[in-house]
Amino acid sequence: MRRIAFVGAGPKALFALLELHERYPASSAGDLRVEVFDPYPPGAGRVWQAGQPPELRLNVSARIVDASAASLPGSESFADWLARTEPRYSTEQYPPRAVVGRYLSAQFGLLAESAGFSLVHVPARVTDVVRTGDQWEVSSDAGSGYYDQVVLATGHGLPDEGSGTPRGPACNKIPLIARYASLGEEKLPEGSDVLIRGAALTAYDAVLLLTEGRDGRWKELEGAGGPWLEYVPSGREPARITMASRSTLPMDPKPGQVPAWIGTCLEEYRGEVRQWGRDLAARPSGPGAGYAGLWRILLACAGECARMCGAPTTPLGFWRTALTGRGTHGPDTGSSAEHIRRSIEVNRGNAVPGTEWLWARVWSGLYPEMVQAVSRVYWKPAACREFGRVSKSLERLAFGPPERTALKLLALFDNGLLQQGPFPAMLPADTILVDAVTPPSGVLAAPAPAGRPMSSLMAGLLSAGEVMVREAERGLLTDPDGSCIDEGGNRNESLWALGRPTEGPTLGHDTLNRALHDEPRLWAQRIAAFCMPNTLEREHESPDARQSTAHRTP
Incomplete structure (x- = not known):
């Protein structure tokens, strides 16, 4: 046998x-x-x-x-x-x-x-x-x-396996991967000050369990293009929840539906990504490959999408967003709440897209072709680091939460219960740390x-x-x-x-x-x-x- x-x-x-x-x-x-x-x-x-x-x-x-x-x-x-x-x-x-x-x-x-x-x-x-x-x-x-x-x-x-270098004594000794007993009221009592290490999807899980999971409710408010939410506390929540991350930016929510013109634009570039991958595979072994050809294709696609919707962007602006995960929308996008609010308005067609939204559609839309094109290629180490930096920025924009989750986070920001910022140099006194970073x-x-x-x-x-x-x-x-x-x-x-x-x-x-x-x-x-x-x-x-x-x- x-x-x-x-x-x-x-x-x-x-x-x-x-x-x-x-x-x-x-x-x-x-x-x-x-x-x-x-x-x-x-x-x-x-x-x-x-x-x-x-x-x-x-x-x-x-x-x-x-x-x-x-x-x-x-x-x-x-x-x-x-x-x-x-x-x-x-x-x-x-x-x-x-x-x-x-x-x-x-x-x-x-x-x-x-x-x-x-x-x-x-x-x-x-x-x-x-x-x-x-x-x-x-x-x-x-x-x-x-x-x-x-x-x-x-x-x-x-x-x-742990979640990387610890940043203080967290209440959870193991990563929050479908194990949430450490978020109960015994360790995180009502009225406590909670600091969450991380500001991605696992951190969002923790935030929802500390609010909705403690019988908090969502009240729907009418708005253009869809509802908005208001949070109604149960009284069992922490007094304050802070998500701490290096970027200090929330993930961009997914649109409920991608406009048809985006699909039309992406279709023109799918073949180009596939051909780039075939050309790469046909080359003999050497000192390692780079991503310059892929970046040219993706930037051209993003630029074409921008022209189709009348967004005032430039190739340099797109590349800066790819490297940093940040776009330029104007004076009202400094806070996490305003960042989410504007992202939802763009998703609903109530605001002109910026480089972040357009990159998200290109990255997620051409992702299957990229998976096939880049797999197992021997890359120059510098190219690996460059791709890692770009993918980290763009995955935050492309693979964020559904709109309903983003609306809940926004309601918590507006309520004053939730905030986001950098990780402090020292853990404040009487603050309870939650490690919401999963193993890479x-x-x-x-x-x-x-x-x-x-x-x-x-x-x-x-x-x-x-x-x-x-x-x-x-x-x-x-x-x-x-x-x-x-x-x-x-x-x-x-x-x-x-x-x-x-x-x-x-x-x-x-x-x-x-x-x-x-x-x-x-x-x-x-x-x-x-x-x-x-x-x-x-x-x-x-x-x-x-x-x-x-x-x-x-």
Whole structure:
């Protein structure tokens, strides 16, 4: 019997196993055993646990969520499952995350019942993965065992990973990833002064749990283009909540609907990004590539969008926004509240877009093409740092909260309960710190070679030379089918990595969009060929699945 171990049992593991189910015949049952290790529920994993508070909502459109399989009895898309089991949420674009978790867990359960291979969840934390001859010894809280193949699908990190350098004694000792007991009234009593380290989506979760989660209410007010909100306190909130971050800027909210003219403009540039990627892949190995060609395409697209809507912008203004995340809207955008207010007005068509809004539409609109174009290219270290700076700025603009969440934050700013600013040099007396910074994607806390591994498991694999992280990157280098590249630049044919551990050499894994990446499908084809060597699976593989990344590395 062949044995495969998955380290992590979240959505990325589920998607890969669904692909394997589609390619593995039921007649071969008993020939393959897959064990998925995760202390959290399989399918949902750590992030999508079904026990989360209902105030925490999906941050992307529910339309992209689909963990169905054509040959899996009873399998349903998320939309169909909602209509049948949770009809009250069936028309909502951003339903509670707990509901998404219940769906993902249900799909895993169906797969475990009907797959052509044995699928078992081991509710334990993996502590080590070590090569032993032709196999891997996987050690966990439940003991140890030997496996032919290991898949690293650790998502937002292993339980022993922190959120980076601590900035004072926080009330939560572990990152706020679907674990919110530390935000209860015992540790954060009403009337307290709360400082939140971070001002992104996890910080927004904390703010909502400290307000709406304590029975605060939202009163709708009529306004142009849609409602505005007023916050009605319950009296159980902290006296003051401060979000502290380096940029001191909130994330820009997503528009409820993107204007049709944006889509028309983007369509003209999709092919250019794809062609740039093909040209890059065709070049011989060298000292490393740069992003100048991509920036020219994106700046041209942003400029064309600006011309179409009459926005007074310049290429220099766009590039400054790309580097800093800041635009120039006029005198009324200094505060976080006014920044959110103007973003909502632009989204509703009541104000002329600026460089921030236009960049957000270009970055999110062309993101799928960028994912394919930039993955696994060997970049000059300076180019890696430049891309990291630009992507950090533009992701704050492009992948922010839904409008409803932004309206809630705005109401809290207007109420005086919430504020945002820089992190203080010293923690004020009687202030309670909440750490709302999640572990970064990849496996290192900072780019290589200086960055240290965030978990002992990854430290061991790196030390043994089983995996590689290139200079100026944080994530594991893999081939297109997810096979890890070892320190010598060779395919590690029985060790695989999917999702966030590979962020850096690949792009955009923090998503529930199953169609955005090919690795799960190509991995399943490889495993089917490994388990059934007489099959014709390889004849149907994408050429990229058989192509090593060696030609794209120095």
